[in-house]
Amino acid sequence: MKKNRGFLFTLFFLFSISTFAQSADMPAEAAKAYNEGNKLYKAGNYDGAIQQYREALKIANDHRIYYQLGVTLKKQGKLADSESAFNEAIKINPNFDLAYNGLGGTYFQDGKFAEAVESFKKFEELTKQKSLKDQAKEYIARSLVKLGEQYKKDGNYPKALESLNEAIKYKPLDAAYILLATTYYENADYDKTLSTVEQVINMKTAGLKGAAYYYKGMAYKQKQDITKAKENFELAKKDPQYKRLAEYELNLLK
Numbered sequence: 001m002k003k004n005r006g007f008l009f010t011l012f013f014l015f016s017i018s019t020f021a022q023s024a025d026m027p028a029e030a031a032k033a034y035n036e037g038n039k040l041y042k043a044g045n046y047d048g049a050i051q052q053y054r055e056a057l058k059i060a061n062d063h064r065i066y067y068q069l070g071v072t073l074k075k076q077g078k079l080a081d082s083e084s085a086f087n088e089a090i091k092i093n094p095n096f097d098l099a100y101n102g103l104g105g106t107y108f109q110d111g112k113f114a115e116a117v118e119s120f121k122k123f124e125e126l127t128k129q130k131s132l133k134d135q136a137k138e139y140i141a142r143s144l145v146k147l148g149e150q151y152k153k154d155g156n157y158p159k160a161l162e163s164l165n166e167a168i169k170y171k172p173l174d175a176a177y178i179l180l181a182t183t184y185y186e187n188a189d190y191d192k193t194l195s196t197v198e199q200v201i202n203m204k205t206a207g208l209k210g211a212a213y214y215y216k217g218m219a220y221k222q223k224q225d226i227t228k229a230k231e232n233f234e235l236a237k238k239d240p241q242y243k244r245l246a247e248y249e250l251n252l253l254k
Helices: 002-018 028-042 046-059 063-075 079-092 097-109 113-126 130-153 157-170 174-186 190-201 209-222 226-236 243-252
Strands: none
Touching: 028 046, 028 063, 046 063, 063 079, 063 097, 079 097, 097 113, 097 130, 113 130, 130 157, 130 174, 157 174, 174 190, 174 209, 190 209, 209 226, 209 243, 226 243
């Protein structure tokens, strides 16, 4: 959960540094309403900002106005309306990279992970900045992890494995490896479980090493290698989240 919150914060941060595009080439009255909307947005008056953006759109059918409207609606949690605004921005300017980012972030928050993947892939394709391309790849990976999680819950293991392996190609996230390992484990593929959790264990920084040691222990238990199972459950015990589960398994192996 913490990882998802952090991801959504990063998406919002990208919104923040990318909004308020120049209005010099808009009709004067549209630019006036747009700029007033931006001021109200910065002040936290989202209702007022939305009203001004809608006034601006009566004068100019501009992708930048729709984009800023989408960002503001998302801030209010009006996800369907936000998606509609971003799609309008894309309809007007199909090469507007930030609109795909905004749309992807809204889809992600709305639990529409397949749609989020496609939007972030388009963002990664269109953006010219390397830093944004790298960020887009992380967004794609995290969306694929959530999509894989959905498939796994539905019992669609082939699609779960496909999504999780694709996620790792975009960015080797510990969450992707752990979910992949549990999917292999539930399908009784214990060798692949072991090789997958090893990726997390070998990471310099990973918040899920306790999970990796726990599932490594479980895989060795299924392979009847009790000594290695115990070794890994002992390591898993050091993680408060897996302490009780690891102790339970160790008690069974006494």
